[in-house]
Every structure is written in C-alpha cells, then in structure tokens.
Amino acid sequence: MKITMRVLFLLLYICIFVSVLAGILAQLYLHMHLFFWWEEIPVFSAVYGFVGCVVIIVASKALGHRWLQKEEDYYEKR
Amino acid sequence: MIEWIHPGFIYIFGAFLVPFLKGRERLKQVYVLLLPTLAFVTLILMSKGVLLSEGKTWIVTFMGYELILGRIDLLSMVFAYVFVIASFCMFLYSIHIKEDWQHVAALVYIGSTLGVVFAGDLLTLFFFWEMMACASLFIVWYGKTKSASSAGFRYIMVHSFGGVCLLAGVLIHLQNGGSLAFDSFTWGIGSEYLGIYLILLAFLINVAVPPLGAWLADAYPEASVTGAVFLTAFTTKSAVYVLIRGFPGVEMLIWLGAIMALYGVVFAVLENDIRRLLAYHIISQVGYMVCGVGMGVFGTAAGEMAINGSTAHAFSHILYKAVLFMGMGAVIEVTGRRKLTELGGIYKYMPITFWLYMIGAFSISGFPLFNGFISKTMVVYASGMWGYSTIWLMLELASVGTFLHTGLKLPWGVWFARDTPVCEAREPPLNMLAAMGLTGFLCVLLGVYPKILYNILPYPVHYEPYGAGHVIAMCQLLVFTFVAFWMLRDKLHGTPTITLDTDWFYRLPGKWVIRFCKGPLMAFASFMDRNVMKLAGFFVWFSKNPFAALKIKGEETRLKMEKPIAASEEAVKHERDLEEIRKRQPEREPMVRLNIGTAMLLVLLLIAVYLIAMLIHGWLVT
Numbered sequence: 238m239k240i241t242m243r244v245l246f247l248l249l250y251i252c253i254f255v256s257v258l259a260g261i262l263a264q265l266y267l268h269m270h271l272f273f274w275w276e277e278i279p280v281f282s283a284v285y286g287f288v289g290c291v292v293i294i295v296a297s298k299a300l301g302h303r304w305l306q307k308e309e310d311y312y313e314k315r
Numbered sequence: 316m317i318e319w320i321h322p323g324f325i326y327i328f329g330a331f332l333v334p335f336l337k338g339r340e341r342l343k344q345v346y347v348l349l350l351p352t353l354a355f356v357t358l359i360l361m362s363k364g365v366l367l368s369e370g371k372t373w374i375v376t377f378m379g380y381e382l383i384l385g386r387i388d389l390l391s392m393v394f395a396y397v398f399v400i401a402s403f404c405m406f407l408y409s410i411h412i413k414e415d416w417q418h419v420a421a422l423v424y425i426g427s428t429l430g431v432v433f434a435g436d437l438l439t440l441f442f443f444w445e446m447m448a449c450a451s452l453f454i455v456w457y458g459k460t461k462s463a464s465s466a467g468f469r470y471i472m473v474h475s476f477g478g479v480c481l482l483a484g485v486l487i488h489l490q491n492g493g494s495l496a497f498d499s500f501t502w503g504i505g506s507e508y509l510g511i512y513l514i515l516l517a518f519l520i521n522v523a524v525p526p527l528g529a530w531l532a533d534a535y536p537e538a539s540v541t542g543a544v545f546l547t548a549f550t551t552k553s554a555v556y557v558l559i560r561g562f563p564g565v566e567m568l569i570w571l572g573a574i575m576a577l578y579g580v581v582f583a584v585l586e587n588d589i590r591r592l593l594a595y596h597i598i599s600q601v602g603y604m605v606c607g608v609g610m611g612v613f614g615t616a617a618g619e620m621a622i623n624g625s626t627a628h629a630f631s632h633i634l635y636k637a638v639l640f641m642g643m644g645a646v647i648e649v650t651g652r653r654k655l656t657e658l659g660g661i662y663k664y665m666p667i668t669f670w671l672y673m674i675g676a677f678s679i680s681g682f683p684l685f686n687g688f689i690s691k692t693m694v695v696y697a698s699g700m701w702g703y704s705t706i707w708l709m710l711e712l713a714s715v716g717t718f719l720h721t722g723l724k725l726p727w728g729v730w731f732a733r734d735t736p737v738c739e740a741r742e743p744p745l746n747m748l749a750a751m752g753l754t755g756f757l758c759v760l761l762g763v764y765p766k767i768l769y770n771i772l773p774y775p776v777h778y779e780p781y782g783a784g785h786v787i788a789m790c791q792l793l794v795f796t797f798v799a800f801w802m803l804r805d806k807l808h809g810t811p812t813i814t815l816d817t818d819w820f821y822r823l824p825g826k827w828v829i830r831f832c833k834g835p836l837m838a839f840a841s842f843m844d845r846n847v848m849k850l851a852g853f854f855v856w857f858s859k860n861p862f863a864a865l866k867i868k869g870e871e872t873r874l875k876m877e878k879p880i881a882a883s884e885e886a887v888k889h890e891r892d893l894e895e896i897r898k899r900q901p902e903r904e905p906m907v908r909l910n911i912g913t914a915m916l917l918v919l920l921l922i923a924v925y926l927i928a929m930l931i932h933g934w935l936v937t
Contacts, residue, residue, distance in 0.1 A: 253798065256790040259783075269784035272699030273707065276784075282711075282791035289715040290799035294806060297584035306585055306812040312822055 257283060319367035319385055321433065322354040322395060323443070326402075326426030329353075330419045337415060344410045347418055351403035354429075358395055361387060372435055380495065383435025389773040390626065394432045394556045396771065397630045398425060400757070401548050401637055408641050408750035409541030417457045421545045424450035428549040432556055436495045437485040437514075440557070444481055444517075448474035451550060454542040455534045463537040469818065470534035473527075477520035484513030499613075500561050515562060521554035522605060523598050524571050525578045529818035531598060532582070536590035536653070540644035543590055547597060547640050548633045555604045555629050563622060564612035569698075572606025573709040575599065580716030582816065587654050587809040589643045589725060593636070596721055599713055600632050600679065606710065607694040610701055617700035619774040624693030626772055631686040635678035635758050639721060641751045642672030645743035646729055652738065655725075655809025660733035664740035667748060669730050674755035676726060678762065680718035681789060686761035688789065689768065689780040696778065714789075715796045723800045724807045732808070856900065863900050867893065 257280055263269065264279040275281050329350040336343040360366045367373055369392065373385030402425045409421070427450060430443030448471065455467040488510030489495060500511045516527075523531040535546045562568065579599025586592040607625030612618035645668045647653050650661065662669055678685040681692065691714070698706045742748060761768050769776040800807070857864045870893050878886055909917075 249794075249797070252790075252794045256787065256794050259787045260791055263783050263787050267783055269782070271784075272702065273704050276788075280791065282788040283795045285708075285711060286715050286792035286795035287799045289712045290719055290796045291803065293580060293712070293716045293719060294584060294799075294803050297581045298806065300581065301585040301812075301814065305815045306810065307815060309811055309813050311813055311815075315823055315826065 319361075319373045320357050321373070321384060321430070322357045322399065323426040323429030323433065325350055325354045325357065326422045326429065330422035330426065333418050333422070334415045340413075343415070343418075347406050347410060347422075348403065350422065351399055351406060354399045355403070358392070358399060362392065380438060381436070382439045383496070384430075384439055385433045386435030386497075387433070389771070390556070390559060391432050393626050393630060393771050393773065394552070395429060397633050398428055398432065398549065398552075401633045401754075402545075404634075404637060404750050404754040404757075405541075405544050405548070407753065408544055408637075408644075408747050410746050411744050412539075412541055414457065417454070417539070417542060420450050420453035420457065421542070424454060424545060424549060428553045431553045435497055437488070437497050438495065440497055441478070441481055441485060444521075445478045447550060447553065448478060451546060454545055455538050457539050457542050458537045459539065460537065466534045466537040469821065470530050472821075473520065473530040477517045480513045480520070481517035484510045484515075484517060486510070487513065497557075497560060499563055502562065502565055515565075518554055518557050518561065519571070521550055522558060522601055523551055523554075524575055524605065525598070526817040526820075528575070528598055529816040532591050532594040532816060533818050535594045535597075536588050540648045544637055544640045544644060547593075547636045551597060551601050552604075552629045552633055555601060555608070555625065558605065558608045559611065559622060559625060563608055564618060565609055568605050568609030569703065569706060570609070572602045572604070572609055573706045573713075574602070575605060576602030576713035577709055577716070578602070580713050580720070582814055583716070583720040584724075584807075585812070585814040587656055587812060589646065589653055589655060589658070589729060590640065592655075592720060592725055593639050593643060596639075596679065596717060597632075597636060599717060600628070600636070602713065603691055603694045603710060604628050604632070606706065607697060610694075610697050610703075616777070617697050620693060620700060620778060621697035623769075623772045623774050623776055623778070624690065624697050627690035627693055627768055628687075630768055631678065631690040631758070631761060634754055634761070635675045635685075635687060638675030638751055638754045638758060639672065639679065641747065641754065642668055642675060643725075643729070645747050645751070646740075648743050648747070649740045650738050654811070655728040656811050658729045658737060660731065660736040661738070661740040662730040664736065665730070665742050667742055668751070669726065671748065671751040671755050672726060673722075674758055676718075676722040678758040680722040680793060681714055682793065683781065683786045683789060684759065684762045686758045686765075686768075689762055689765040692780055692785055692789070693778055711792065715792060718793050718796050719800055723797065724804075727804065728807070728809060860900055863896065867896055867900065870896065 260283065261279040264277065269276075271277060278284075329346075333343065333347065336346060357366060361368055367385055367387055369387050369389065371385075371387050372383050373387075375382045375384050402421075406418075406421070409418075412418075424447060427443045427446035431440060431447060434440040434443055452467055452471045452474075455463060455470050457463075458466075488500075491507055491510055493500075493510065500514070502508070502511065520527045520530075522528075531551070535543055538546055558568070576599050579595045579597070579602060583592050583595040583599070586595060604625040607621040607628065610618060610621035611625065645665070646658065646661075649665065650658065652658055674685070678687040681687040695707060695710050695714075698710060765780055769778075870889075874886070874889055874893060877889065
C-alpha cells in the first residue's frame with residue numbers, strides 16, 4: 238500500500254509538471270486557434286481547474302448547510 | 316416486399332412474447348438479446364438502402380390524418396443507433412432478473428422511444444411520448460419499495476402534466492394554422508405562439524431543465540438496479556432529440572443549458588445517495604446538449620458545430636452514463652447499500668467493477684481518448700465560435716465539477732475512503748461485468764476513433780478533437796481538479812442528509828393540500844351534502860302529492876299550536892289522524908338507489924355503444 242501510494246504520487250507530480258510544461262511550450266511554439274484572451278495565459282486551464290474545484294466545493298457546501306440539506310426523514314415527518 | 320419494419324415495433328410487439336417464455340430462462344435470455352440485435356440489423360439495412368432509407372418517410376393513414384410513423388434522416392438515424400446499441404448492453408446487464416414484466420416494461424419503453432425518434436408528425440410524437448412515460452413508470456415501480464412507489468406517482472404526475480402540455484400545444488398549434496408536421500417551429504413572441512410555447516414546455520420537462528427537472532433525481536435512483544440503467548438513457552435523450560428537431564437556435568436554451576450544467580454539479584456535491592448523485596450528473600450533462608441546441612442556428616458553421624456537438628454528446632452520454640449506473644448498480648447489488656455514508660473500502664472485493672466504472676468516469680469527465688472528450692468539447696468549441704465567453708466559462712466549470720464527483724468523490728467514497736471495508740462484497744454476476752465491459756469498450760472505441768461517430772452526425776464535421784491545444788488544456792484542467800480534490804477530500808465525505816430540490820414544491824405543499832382536502836374541505840363537503848340531500852329528499856316527498864303534503868304540513872303546524880291549549884286526549888287523537896295521513900305518503904319508498912360508480916359505468920357504456928354505432932355508421936356510409 239505504502240509503495241503504491243508513493244508511485245501514484247510520483248505519477249501525479251509528473252502529470253502536473255508535464256501538463257504545465259506542455260501548456261507553456263504549446264503557447265510559445267504552436268499557433269493555436271483561440272477564441273478568448275484568457276486562453277493565451279499558458280496555465281489558465283490549470284488555475285481554472287484548481288480554483289473552480291475549490292469554488293464548487295465551498296459554494297455548494299455553504300448552500301447545502303445553510304439551506305438545502307435536511308435530515309433524511311424530512312418529507313416523512315411533515 | 317416489406318417496405319419497412321419500424322425498429323420500435325420490434326421492441327413493442329416483441330415485448331409481449333416475453334411472458335410466454337416463463338420457465339425457459341435460457342431461451343428468454345437469448346430472446347431478450349435477440350430483439351435489439353434484430354433492430355440493429357434493421358437499422359443497418361436501412362443505412363444500406365435495403366429497407367426504407369434516409370430521406371424517406373413511412374406514412375399510415377388513420378382517421379383522415381396522414382401519420383408519419385417513419386421519418387428517416389441523419390438525425391433520427393444517429394439517435395436510433397445509439398438507443399438500439401445501448402439497449403443491447405442494458406439487456407445484457409439485466410438478463411439475469413426473473414421478473415418478466417420488468418423486461419416487458421423496458422422493451423415497451425425503448426420501443427416507444429424509437430417511435431418518438433422516427434415520428435414525423437406531432438400526433439405520432441404525442442402517442443409515443445405518452446407511451447414512453449407510462450412504460451418508464453413501471454420501471455420505477457419495479458424498485459418495489461415504498462419510496463419507489465411514491466416516487467413513481469410523483470414521476471407520472473409530472474410526466475402527465477408534460478403530456479397534457481404537449482397535447483394542448485399541438486392542438487393550439489393546429490388551431491392557429493400550424494402544420495401537423497414535426498419540423499423546426501417558427502419561434503417568436505406573442506399569443507399566436509402559445510401552442511409552440513406549450514410544446515417547448517413539454518420538451519423542457521422531459522429534458523429535466525430546472526426548475527422542472529426534479530422528477531429525474533427523484534425517481535431514477537428509486538428504480539431497481541437494472542431498471543435504473545434503462546431509465547438513464549431514453550427519456551432525457553429523446554427529449555434532446557425533439558429539441559434539436561423542433562427548437563434549434565432558440566437563444567433561451569443556451570442559458571438554460573449552461574445553468575443546468577452547473578445546477579447538476581452543485582446538487583451532486585450535496586448528495587449522499589450514490590445513484591442520485593449520478594442522476595444529478597445526467598441533468599448536468601444534458602445541460603451541454605441543451606446549450607448546444609440553443610446555439611444551433613441553421614446554416615451557420617457554429618450552429619452546425621453546436622448541433623453536431625449536442626448529437627454526439629447525447630450518443631456518448633448514453634453509453635458512459637450506462638456504464639456509471641451499471642457500476643453503482645453492481646455495488647448496490649452486492650452490498651445492498653446505496654449511501655456514501657454506508658460504503659467505503661470495498662475496492663479489494665471488486666476491483667474489476669471499479670476499473671470498469673472508471674472507464675465511464677473518465678469518459679464523462681472528458682479525458683482524452685474517451686468518448687466524452689470528443690463530444691463535449693464540440694459544444695464548448697461551438698460556444699467559442701459564437702463568442703459566448705460566459706457560457707464557455709460555465710461549461711468548463713461544469714467539466715471540473717463532473718470530474719470532481721463522478722470521477723473522484725464517488726469512486727473514492729465507495730471503494731476507498733476507509734482503511735477497513737465497511738462490509739463484505741464480491742464482484743457482481745458475470746453478465747453485469749460483461750455488459751459494463753462491452754459498454755466501456757464502446758466508450759473507448761469512440762474516444763480513440765471519433766470518426767466512427769463523426770461520420771454519422773447530421774452535418775459534416777469540421778472539428779479535430781485531438782488538437783494539441785484541446786488536449787493540453789483538458790489535461791491541465793483535470794489534473795488540477797484532482798489536486799484540489801485531494802487537498803479538500805476530507806470535506807467531501809457524504810453526510811446522512813437529503814437535499815431539497817424543486818420537487819419540494821409538490822411534495823410538501825402537495826401534502827398540505829391533501830391534508831386540507833381531507834380535513835376542513837371534506838367536513839364542509841359532507842355538511843353541504845347532508846343538507847342538500849335533505850332538501851332534495853323533501854322536494855321528492857313533497858312533489859309526490861303536493862296537496863297531501865301541504866295538508867300534512869298544515870296539520871302539523873295546527874297540532875303544534877293546539878297542543879298547549881287543547882285537552883290531551885284530543886291532541887292524541889289528532890296526532891293519530893296525522894299519522895294515518897303520513898302513512899299514505901311515506902317518506903322513504905322501496906326504490907333501488909345505485910351508487911355513483913355504477914351510474915358512471917352505465918354512462919360510459921352508453922357512450923361506448925354510441926361511439927361504436929357512430930363508427931359502424933361511418934363505415935357503412937363510406
């Protein structure tokens with residue numbers, strides 16, 4: 238278990254590194270067809286993925302705790 | 316020479332043979348798999364031009380209307396292909412169940428969906444639309460729990476409402492001089508478009524647009540393990556089909572679709588029931604398709620890209636969603652548990668199921684080399700071509716959320732999350748694994764060779780999914796979603812709660828209405844009823860002999876006035892006389908009173924006889 242976790246983490250770091258590097262290289266050397274200005278930022282997708290994920294979790298959890306989440310027999314009791 | 320065999324009829328009529336195969340399990344299994352195979356062969360023959368080929372129609376004349384039961388073109392063919400292929404995989408998954416009528420319901424459901432797909436006019440569409448709702452209701456009810464039963468009732472009420480909207484819309488549309496043909500509707504603002512609005516409303520209910528879409532997450536997870544797999548594919552995707560057919564390029568749909576994509580994601584965060592979480596992701600993914608339909612303006616390159624994207628995404632979605640529901644169904648099958656809070660750590664018992672599930676998860680998340688990537692990105696690309704920056708950002712955010720839940724949170728919570736397994740588990744029956752394997756294989760096949768799918772799309776495809784830019788951007792997005800997930804994974808444990816959705820509006824206030832009806836309203840009604848009946852009874856008695864009645868009443872009044880004055884003997888005698896007169900006009904009489912049910916039956920019989928007489932008359936005259 239310990240070793241597989243270590244291998245998986247190594248794999249994750251490689252993925253992070255390669256994807257970011259590829260993004261930067263592609264931006265420099267390839268002429269891609271872009272629609273919006275932010276797509277020119279080399280690591281835009283990475284940042285958007287990270288921030289988006291955090292925002293989704295935090296916002297939905299807040300929405301749930303404040304308002305939408307109820308005990309399981311909510312409908313039966315009423 | 317047979318002109319055409321409607322593939323839907325293969326399912327519908329084939330369904331009624333299933334109960335006759337009772338007791339011959341093996342034969343029944345082969346037979347159930349044979350029907351989709353036959354339908355697929357029919358489709359292949361159609362594409363080769365042997366049977367009714369593309370661009371042709373098959374018309375049946377019925378009561379003076381020309382009903383187009385078969386309208387064959389590229390769009391209907393794509394949807395027919397995926398429905399038939401998916402149905403084969405789903406039957407393979409459910410082949411071991413012993414309940415024949417569940418097979419029958421599923422077959423009729425699929426058959427009527429194909430009926431919707433090939434329908435060329437609005438009446439045919441309505442007919443199959445309703446049939447689809449009824450058949451799917453029985454699949455929900457086959458969950459065989461109390462909650463399934465009540466969810467089924469809510470499901471059919473929502474869909475009946477949708478059906479009524481559709482019928483009313485069609486009739487108003489015809490009344491306003493619209494044609495019966497089911498083509499794209501002319502869209503505008505004004506009361507003359509009321510019929511079209513109602514038709515759109517019916518479509519939007521089936522496509523599960525919030526706030527009309529709560530029925531989906533309410534009913535689907537209550538079906539049985541195998542039934543839920545069928546439900547995932549047909550209702551919503553046939554609704555996407557009719558939207559593409561009827562309302563391409565309606566701008567409102569772009570926004571509805573994008574909101575829908577995020578709405579599903581938000582609710583999936585809060586969900587504890589594993590299949591309800593996936594159901595919310597159906598809503599989210601269908602959002603992409605609705606968005607694509609909205610951008611699908613005729614005759615523009617971006618519009619064609621959007622319609623192609625919606626169609627392709629429906630195709631991919633049906634396959635990977637089936638894999639996902641199959642995987643979670645397998646977990647429920649072997650553990651009997653359906654909540655994230657009650658699962659965890661069972662990876663070592665069912666690794667094959669896990670990896671097959673992950674194929675679906677990678678596909679829905681849009682990993683390169685899986686089919687979600689080649690279809691979802693088309694819709695996003697189309698939004699770029701139109702220059703809708705907000706839509707683009709919303710759709711990308713929904714991608715993040717999709718991977719977060721279906722690809723990370725759910726498998727993490729079900730198979731890992733705890734060091735010790737919560738319960739014993741094993742791999743599901745072999746046919747379930749085979750079905751997941753086959754469907755997963757199709758997901759990968761389309762991801763690796765997108766040309767197979769692109770070649771059958773309604774418009775020529777000018778899109779290269781595996782451009783460096785797309786692949787790198789998607790990889791970054793997904794890898795960093797994973798990083799964020801890993802950091803926040805402790806926050807993502809399931810909680811033993813349910814989440815309120817817009818079904819609240821008919822679940823609680825509905826209950827209040829019923830309570831009001833049962834209590835105060837019923838009391839008032841019975842009070843009124845009693846008194847009105849008393850009054851009516853009096854009139855009946857009175858009108859039998861008004862003179863005698865008047866006399867009785869007069870005598871009664873006289874007696875009352877006399878009593879305090881007159882001697883008691885006289886009063887008694889008088890009373891006896893009155894009694895004599897009363898007997899001649901009894902208040903109750905020996906007549907037969909039928910209850911209201913019998914009366915209704917008689918009325919209905921009369922109407923039926925009248926109808927039959929009219930029909931025979933009609934035949935004789937012509």
